[in-house]
Amino acid sequence: xxxxxxxxxTLYERLSNRSLMIVLTxxxxxLLLTFVLILPIIWAVRASLFEISLFQQDWTWVGVQxxxxxxxxxxxxxxxxxxxxxxxxxxxxxxVVGTGIALVIAREFPxxxxxxxxxxxxxxxxxxxxxxxxxxxFNTNWGIINSxxxxxxxxxxxxxxxxxxxxxMLLLMITTAWKYAIFVTILVLARLQSIPDGYxxxxxxxxxxxxxxxxDITLPNLKGVIFIVVLLxxxxxFNTxxxxxxxxxxxxxxxxTTAAIYAYEVAFENYQLGRSAAVSVVLFVILVVxxxxxxxxxxxxxxxxxx
Amino acid sequence: MSNRxxxxxxxxxxxxxxxxxxxxxxxxxxxxxxxxxxxxxxxLIVVTILFPLYWMFTxxxxxxxxxxxxxxxxxxxxxxxxxxxxxxxxxxFPQYLENTxxxxxxxxxxxxxxxxxxxxxxxxxxxxxxxxFAKGILFGYMFxxxxxxIPMYILWSQLGIINSxxxxxxxxxxxALPFSLxxxxxxxxxxxxxxxxxxxVAGASRFxxxxxxxxxxxxxxxxxxxxxxxxxxWNEYTLPKILMPQSFVITTGIQAFTEQNTVMWNQIxxxxxxxxxxxxxxxxxxxxxxxxxFDPGDIG
Numbered sequence: 113x114x115x116x117x118x119x120x121x122t123l124y125e126r127l128s129n130r131s132l133m134i135v136l137t138x139x140x141x142x143l144l145l146t147f148v149l150i151l152p153i154i155w156a157v158r159a160s161l162f163e164i165s166l167f168q169q170d171w172t173w174v175g176v177q178x179x180x181x182x183x184x185x186x187x188x189x190x191x192x193x194x195x196x197x198x199x200x201x202x203x204x205x206x207x208v209v210g211t212g213i214a215l216v217i218a219r220e221f222p223x224x225x226x227x228x229x230x231x232x233x234x235x236x237x238x239x240x241x242x243x244x245x246x247x248x249x250f251n252t253n254w255g256i257i258n259s260x261x262x263x264x265x266x267x268x269x270x271x272x273x274x275x276x277x278x279x280x281m282l283l284l285m286i287t288t289a290w291k292y293a294i295f296v297t298i299l300v301l302a303r304l305q306s307i308p309d310g311y312x313x314x315x316x317x318x319x320x321x322x323x324x325x326x327x328d329i330t331l332p333n334l335k336g337v338i339f340i341v342v343l344l345x346x347x348x349x350f351n352t353x354x355x356x357x358x359x360x361x362x363x364x365x366x367x368x369t370t371a372a373i374y375a376y377e378v379a380f381e382n383y384q385l386g387r388s389a390a391v392s393v394v395l396f397v398i399l400v401v402x403x404x405x406x407x408x409x410x411x412x413x414x415x416x417x418x419x
Numbered sequence: 420m421s422n423r424x425x426x427x428x429x430x431x432x433x434x435x436x437x438x439x440x441x442x443x444x445x446x447x448x449x450x451x452x453x454x455x456x457x458x459x460x461x462x463l464i465v466v467t468i469l470f471p472l473y474w475m476f477t478x479x480x481x482x483x484x485x486x487x488x489x490x491x492x493x494x495x496x497x498x499x500x501x502x503x504x505x506x507x508x509x510x511x512f513p514q515y516l517e518n519t520x521x522x523x524x525x526x527x528x529x530x531x532x533x534x535x536x537x538x539x540x541x542x543x544x545x546x547x548x549x550x551x552f553a554k555g556i557l558f559g560y561m562f563x564x565x566x567x568x569i570p571m572y573i574l575w576s577q578l579g580i581i582n583s584x585x586x587x588x589x590x591x592x593x594x595a596l597p598f599s600l601x602x603x604x605x606x607x608x609x610x611x612x613x614x615x616x617x618x619x620v621a622g623a624s625r626f627x628x629x630x631x632x633x634x635x636x637x638x639x640x641x642x643x644x645x646x647x648x649x650x651x652x653w654n655e656y657t658l659p660k661i662l663m664p665q666s667f668v669i670t671t672g673i674q675a676f677t678e679q680n681t682v683m684w685n686q687i688x689x690x691x692x693x694x695x696x697x698x699x700x701x702x703x704x705x706x707x708x709x710x711x712x713f714d715p716g717d718i719g
Contacts, residue, residue: 121624128625130544137540137629141533141600142552148593149559149567156570164573216460227461229703230468236698237472240656240670241691244677245475248684256474259491270489290471344561351563354656354670372565379569380661392569399566403558413553416541416604 153396159389171386178390187366188391191374198284198356198370199349205289207341210296211334217297218304235294243358246287250274277367280360284368288355296341303337304330339409347402351395371395479503479689486685502689512690515672518584519694522659522668523652525588530595530648535641538603539633543612556604559597564657567593572661582665590658595648602647606640607633646705653698669694 127133160178162171182188217228237245250257250273258270273279307329315325353372356362362369362377369377375395379388407413441449478486480498485491506512541552571590572581580586614636615628623631634641656670667675669690676687 121627124624124626124630128627130625133625133629134540134544134546137536138544138546141537141596144529144533144589144592145555145559145596145600148571148589148596149562152567152570152574152593155574159570159573213464216457216464219457221457221461227465230465232702233472233699234468236650236702237691237695238654238656238670238698240654241673241694244673244687244691245471248478248688249471249474251684253489254487254491254684256491259489290467347561348563351565353563353565353568357656357660372563375565375569376661379572385569385573388569389573392566395563395566399561399563403561406561407554407557412557413550416549416553416601416608 153393156389156392156396159386160393162386164385164389165383174386178387179394182387182390182394187369188371188374190366191369191371194281194368195350195370195372198281198352198368199346201281201285202288202292202349203342203345205285206293206296206345207338209289210293210341211300211338213293214297214300214304218301231294231297234291237291239288239291240354240358242287242291243355246283246355247274247359250283274360275364277364280364280368284356284359287359288349288352292345292349295345299337299341300334303334307333336410343402343406347399350398475688476692478685479692481685483683483685487681502683502685503693505683506686506689506693510686511667511672511675512669512693515667515669516693518663518666519653519668519670521584522587522591523649525584526591526595526652527645527648529588529592530599531641531645534596534599534603534644535634535637537600538605538607538640539629539637541600541604542607543615543629543633553604556597556601559593560601562593562597564594564655568657568661571658575662582663587659587663587668590662591652591655592648594655594658595651599644599648602644603637603640606637610636642705646701649701650698653694 127136159171161173161175163174163178164171213231217224217231234242249255252258252270252272252275255270255273257273258267261267262270271279273283311329312325315329320328350370351372352370353376356368356370356373357376360368362373371391372395375388375391378384378391444452477495479502480500481495482497482499482501485495485497540546541549546552567590571586571593575581575586575590578586580589610633615632618628618632619625654670655668659668660671663671673687673690676683676690
């Protein structure tokens with residue numbers, strides 16, 4: 113055993129060289145990130161300049177034709193618009209509900225811990241599976257929502273929630289907000305707790321009303337966090353594929369065909385891989401714009417010491 | 420018409436005054452209303468969150484005639500475990516579960532290992548271009564799955580790792596790694612280098628200080644990163660759907676239950692419940708770690 117220890121010591125000694133340790137610690141993660149994040153984007157740019165058959169035997173050079181086709185396709189423009197509507201609607205609900213829950217939970221009341229634990233539950237259900245729960249609850253014939261509405265006398269027959277373009281879109285927003293509102297809550301709660309009590313005390317002494325205290329202390333302090341939420345959640349909702357694929361798959365008609373669903377259809381229903389790569393590149397450009405705004409406004413990179 | 424006003428009883432002083440209704444209540448009444456309102460709000464939140472979960476769970480315990488009915492009862496009149504029996508013994512669910520587990524373990528191991536080492540290296544060695552790395556990592560965190568899925572489909576096909584565990588593991592690592600690396604980078608900055616320095620003075624080699632001093636202290640961070648990457652992999656639908664179209668994980672496999680003649684909603688809800696359970700258990704079991712090592716308020 114002492115011999116093994118000596119071998120380990122020598123090995124550790126050898127590995128202690130500074131450049132070797134950099135190679136062991138930083139290089140693997142950077143290589144992998146390059147392989148899984150940068151290379152696919154380069155590949156998308158490359159593939160977008162070719163026409164690629166389904167089985168990818170031959171790539172035919174077509175130049176910017178895929179981009180020309182995509183950008184002039186009215187279905188693509190409409191899908192971008194729907195992504196926007198879905199993102200704005202869903203994020204707005206998440207923001208209002210999430211902040212509301214945070215303001216309630218921040219107060220003291222019995223079972224506060226229990227309520228916090230319950231509030232976390234929706235975030236833990238896999239998104240696609242949540243989609244099935246939504247489809248089931250809003251089922252036209254057997255869904256509990258229709259049954260409750262009929263019993264309350266609000267409607268006479270079960271509504272076809274997913275057959276109507278407006279309710280289908282609305283349900284997607286509500287279901288996603290049901291899951292992601294807690295994301296907002298967690299961020300807002302952390303920010304709320306970092307506001308010194310002294311601010312409120314000072315305002316109270318100065319005679320500020322409850323509403324004034326909220327408007328002049330709470331809201332300004334939440335500005336940053338609200339910006340993060342709108343930007344990050346906005347980007348993710350804009351590109352949502354999973355739950356839309358499960359709940360409506362773009363329907364009825366193309367009422368909920370967002371850009372992500374459109375990209376999938378181009379690739380795997382029309383088998384135009386080159387063109388779907390062009391769609392991905394366009395989405396990537398939109399993401400870059402969002403990221404530039406993020407870095408410019410919040411400078412999140414300054415949170416690590418990077419001299 | 421004109422004498423209508425005189426027909427009315429004279430208004431009491433209370434109602435004539437401009438004081439809003441709220442101010443007219445006594446302090447005790449105000450307080451009662453406030454607490455009542457707060458509890459009402461809390462109740463509404465809790466019910467809105469719990470009802471869909473309750474409905475999912477009870478649907479999975481109902482026999483078929485209680486599911487395919489236009490007048491479902493809120494409380495099931497007949498409970499059965501038949502749906503779970505079907506799922507576990509007479510369907511492909513165990514196969515989906517196995518695939519999900521294999522991919523998840525791969526993602527957790529790769530992500531946790533590389534994020535921990537990388538976070539350590541980025542903090543302790545004076546590496547150039549740190550600002551660029553930081554921006555790059557945060558940018559990577561923003562990547563949505565669909566944006567990576569299609570380019571990966573093309574690239575993975577050429578590399579021959581489409582429809583493989585390895586391909587899917589690597590793909591999901593792309594989603595989990597940036598934020599994990601960010602968390603570990605920030606975490607190691609809170610570990611004072613003086614501990615390692617004094618170990619070095621005592622004769623320990625540089626590598627040993629990392630293994631025996633820094634990594635044990637980083638345990639809370641490592642655990643939270645492991646849970647985060649577990650959750651990312653467990654939740655993922657887009658990447659497995661596109662990169663593993665011929666065999667399924669749970670999220671993509673449930674589609675098969677909807678393609679039968681009658682959709683077996685009780686089985687689908689059972690599968691949903693089983694798939695959500697590990698996430699519930701994990702997160703609550705490790706909440707202590709999550710709170711100490713991982714402050715979600717740090718995002719961004």
